[in-house]
Structure formats: C-alpha cells, structure tokens
Amino acid sequence: MPDTDVPRDEIDGAGSRIVQLDRTTGLVRTISGAGQATALVLVRDGGRTAGVVTVDSDSEPASAPRVLALPPAPRRAWDEGAGASLGASVVLCTTGDCELLRSAVEALLAQTHPDFELIVVDNAPATGRTRAALAGLEDARLRIVEQAVPGLSWARNTGVAAARRPVIAFTDDDALVDPGWLVALLDPLASDPDRVIGATTGMVLPAELRYRAQRWFESRGGFPKDDVPRVWTIGPAPRSVRRFGAPGEGGPLYPVTTARVGAGVSMAYRAEALADAGDFDVRLGAGTPTRGGEDLDMFARLLRTGRVIVHTPDAVLHHRHRRTAAGLDAQIRGNGSGMSALIVKSVLERPATLLVLAGRVPGVAARLRPGSERVAGSDDDTPGSLTRSEIRGFLEGPWCYARAARAAKGLR
Template sequence: MITISVVICVYTEDRWEDILSAVASVRAQSRPAHETLLVVDHNTSLRERLAKEYKEAPHVRVLANAGPRGLSAGRNTGIAASGGEVIAFLDDDAVAERDWLLRFAEAYDDPQVFAVGGATRPVWASRRRPAWFPEEFDWVVGCMYRGHPTGRVRVRNVLGGNASFRRTAFESAGGFATGIGRDGDKRPLGCEETELCIRLTRARPDAVLLIDDRAVIHHRVPAARERFRYFRTRAYAEGLSKALVARSVGADKGLESERRYTTRVLPAGVGRGLRDALLGRPGGAGRAGAIVTGVVAAAGGYVIGSVRARRAGTEFSVVDVVEGPEERRSEGATG
C-alpha cells in the first residue's frame, strides 16, 4: 500500500480555526495519511501554538519553513521532511472530503502516474456566489473553474491547493521554484505548480499527470476575496506569474492551456452573461464585464511581467529537496 504524507503550509494565526479544520479533515480520511506535516512560514508564535495543540497527536508534526518566506519554500520544507512515497498538499483554509486520499492512492496504482490533482469547491463567506462572479474565473479564489477538465483525465498541470506528487517526481525535477508563488502578504502570485509540472514532464516525458474530480476539497473564500477589487488584482497577478512561467519553460508550454481557455471558454462565458442580461437574469451583465476585465488585467500583468523578466533576468530558483528526507526530519520540528 502506497504511503501518503500530507503537507499543509500555514502562515497566520488569523486562520487558526481553518487550520484545525484542515488537519481534522486529514485525520478523518477513509484512507489514512502516513503523516500530516504543518509547515509554518516564519511565524514563531503560530509554530509554538500549533506545537502545543498537537503535542499528543499521533502522526502530526509541526515544522518551521527552512527556506525563504513563501509558499514554495514551505512546500519544499514539507517534501524534504516527509516520509511518504507520495506527498499531498492541502490549503490551510480548506477541508478535504473523506475519500480525498483514497482517490489519490487509486491513481498511483499506475506506475506512470507522477501527479494527481483533485477538485476544489468554493465556500463563499456570504453563503452564495456573488451574482457578478463568473465561474470561468473561480481560479481567482483557488478553485476549479468552468472550462477546467473534469472526470479523471490527463492534464498539463495540477492545481497546487489540492494536489499530490510521487516523491520520485521531485527527484527528477527538483522542488517548487521560489520567487513565483505567494509570499506572505505580498501580491497574490501563483503558478508555481504549473512551472513544476512542466519541468517534470520535460525531465520525465513518460510521466502522466491526472485530475480526478472525485478527490474533493472545500476551500473557504473570505469576504475580502468576494470583492471586485480582489478579482482584478488577482487576475493581474496571474498575468505576472504566467510571464515568469513562460520565461522559465517557454511560452509554447507555459501558455498551452491558456490559449484554449482565452479563445473558447471565455468568449462562451461572455456570451452566456450577455444572454442572461437580455433575459433579465441577475448578474448577467456583471459576469460578462468581469470576464472582460479579468482578461485585460491578466494580459496587462503578462506584458508587464514579461518586460520586467527580460530586464532583470529570471528571479526564481529551483532547489533539490529530496536529497535526504530522513536527515531533515528533526530540523525545526516539534510535536
């Protein structure tokens, strides 16, 4: 039976209840995790509080991020400290359904599978989706969006908040690149998992990457992220991130999925919004306008990011995180 370690990267005590819920959902899995690793991003008080909370909890460990501030380094710390044959990643403000790890494990029965992602569903703070918020842009709040492949199918990349990788994937491609993804309270960048997945398939052309939408997690969307201002800012940041990815792996691969999304999925979404507006349905015009705004913001971010990347050179690095996980188990670990 393949062993799966779960890594949850955390950074703020403001999400205390969310973190506890995330860990509880892992401990309640129908297919038990080998261990749960809580990696704390340069927050001593949170690390100490979590260490106390889980002091007596079996198979739950609390670690300090051993690298620079940010999500990528936190994930790399978890990978290096973990003992599972597969490493799964869960957002700190999400809860996994009971068969989440079971679905991942089933996919790894095929030795060619190197990564498996699942479906992330939004849990809106206001209890319902804002009428103007298009499903085509649910990636803005870290969730599966309209136009993303469904079922159990092969994909270019998995989505980082609900994903798993075979350990040998990191042996082949290295870890998550620092300098692309989120870094505390800075601009909400992303795409670090996209860059890693493309790097992986270049290093291992035989590698299969899957999405299985039966591996479900529910991701909390706070009120601040239901606002149009965040929508626009996140779309712009996505453009910046895509520019870094394109510089790293080339525009052909870096933008392969995005071309279909922008030429087919989004125009169809605008059409649906305008149709709903004509039929007098709530939010139709707003959704169409939001899609157009999101495209313009992302395109602007991509252009500016590309210019900056050319001037400054690549601003991220890839590290080897699997040279000896057992040696790093005790570094910064408590609980």
C-alpha cells in the first residue's frame, strides 16, 4: 500500500529510524525514518554483522553506549567472500502489485556478486502489472517468466525450472537486499567441499518502522534475525560444518515446523538439494487457501534428506512490513493457517509425527501461556486481537489445507 494511501491514524508516534553503521569505515546509512525519536541500528564490522541495537535517534550511532558495548564481530568459520565464486540464479516472485517491486529488482541488480541471473516470476501475467513496473530496466541478467496459476509455490517452482545456475536464491518483491547480500548468502555453500550444506538463510530486518502495525509485527518476533551464525540439522551436525555456527534451537515443534530456521524472503539452495527435496508444495503458500508455510515445509523436507541449513547474519536485507493493522491481522491469521496446514500435511504423510507432536504439548503450552512475549508481544500496546487472529487461522488450517489439496489436484 502506498504511503499516501495509509490512514494517518496508522502512523506510529513511537516509530524508529532504520540505520546501518559500519564501524570499520564509520559510514552511517539511513534506510528510512529520519527524524524519528529512536533508531534501530544494524552494527557491522565490514561485511560482518555485530548486532542490532536500539538507540536515541538524536545521538550519533557510532558513539551510542549500546553500540560501543557490542564486541567486534568475530571472523566467520567459512571463507568470507567465497560466495562470489558460485554462479547463482535469484528468483523473485510477484503479482506486480507491490509498489516496492522496481526498487527490489534494482537492488538485486546492484549486487556485488559477479555471476548471477535474476528471474522475476510474474504470477499474474494477465494484469500486465509486472512488466509495466519493470519497463525500461534493460539488463542482460534480468528475465521475466510467467506463471498464470496463482500461488507462491507455483511461482517458485517456475523460477526453479527456469534457473540455469548451481545455486538458486529467493527473495520477495517487498524486500531491499544489501549490495553484498548474495555473496554473503552463498559464502557457507562455497566453503563446503563436502556439499553437506543444502541451504542458507539470511538476516531479515525491517525497512521501516513508521507505522504501528510494523512495530507490532516486530514486537511479536518479526522475521528470524539471529545475529550469530547457526547450523540447523536433524541429529548431530557433520564434523566438517560444526565450526560454522552453534546448533540452532528450533522450538517445541522443530523439525515439524522450522520458523526459526529462516524465511522465504532470504534463502538460497543448492539446485541439487532442491531436486532431492522435491518441488515447493503447491498446497501451501501465499495465493492458496492455506496462505503460508511453503518455505518452512521446504526447510523441513531438506533437513530430512540429511542436509544442513546454515544461517548467516551477514546476508542482510530490509523487508517492508504491512503498514496497516488490518493488513497485519490478515498476515498473522495466514501465518496461523499456514502453520496448521503444515502440521496436518506432516501428520498425513508421516503418521508417526503425531507421537512427536504429542510429546511437545507442554513446550507449546509454555510458549502460548497468557502474558508470554509470543502472545502479548514485547510492547504494551500490541493488540491481543493479533493472537486471537493467529489462533483463528490455526483452527482454520486443516480445512484450508483440504481446500488447497482439492484445488491443486485439479491443476496438476
């Protein structure tokens, strides 16, 4: 939704400026929100992420006590910069109605990576919106391919089929990637001669915190934004990659659900690992009755093949969160239905999953207890209605999955 179309009562009096600080060069870059009372600062030491802190906006970020208290970002166990040696296909799926689409594509074309192609999948080609938004962008690396069947999984699979490089990365039309995003996302893959790493995920930060809904989304956890490397596996990590990061802690339903592993807005896969795991499930994802879960499903399926997923905090992008309370409510409800649909799928395909889930009930109950941050949010004014919407979506999930399965069966 364009800024001019957002009702003024959605504007947040407690909004924050979004800033990047490189302590190596002293450079400060404001992403959005100049003039806000506080600043959310991504602190970097060269290409490495040191942490994310909130400071008073009127102070110099470099001299803020919280910034000074952050220790230097340690050297990574992988070969930093090695990702530039891997050819990559970047897939961006869109219906053409996001005002940020052109900027998202321009940011991708500004990557420091020397050898990549950009595949924009138009998931609403009849409208002509995508081609209109990208008109005049002439770059040999850019291709637009079409998928008329609505649904993010259909679009992702179309992008995978069109990809010509050994690594396939994904991002969204409402995200702005940093210039070094792709190289950093591929660094662990390029430093893994045994090829046990099947995928990587990156850090997702807000592109703006101007509206209440955006702050509330972050208050409830937002996207995964771990500022240290993590290694995700089922079972012990292979010796060759243990040094890449601490083991990930996936929560009470891991690995049935994998929300802490990463998000579809910032992920990359070896093409061979995707082939082993199979297509993105067209019964899941935005544009289907389930409204989500296709990225988490792929993470889980890849892990079950025995491969590893590595999270790197150095692959940074900024995501434009929903600007209105109604938009956020719909997103949260979709998160609930997508999660529930994913669980239903897991139980139907692997009935033993039900026993695993039964043993995790106490952990889930603790996470959802009244007053917990997951339920109430970290900000006092986070609406309780968001939790109710998520629960409503969760209860709808099985029915949504059944509808999506019927629809997909008719299209295959």
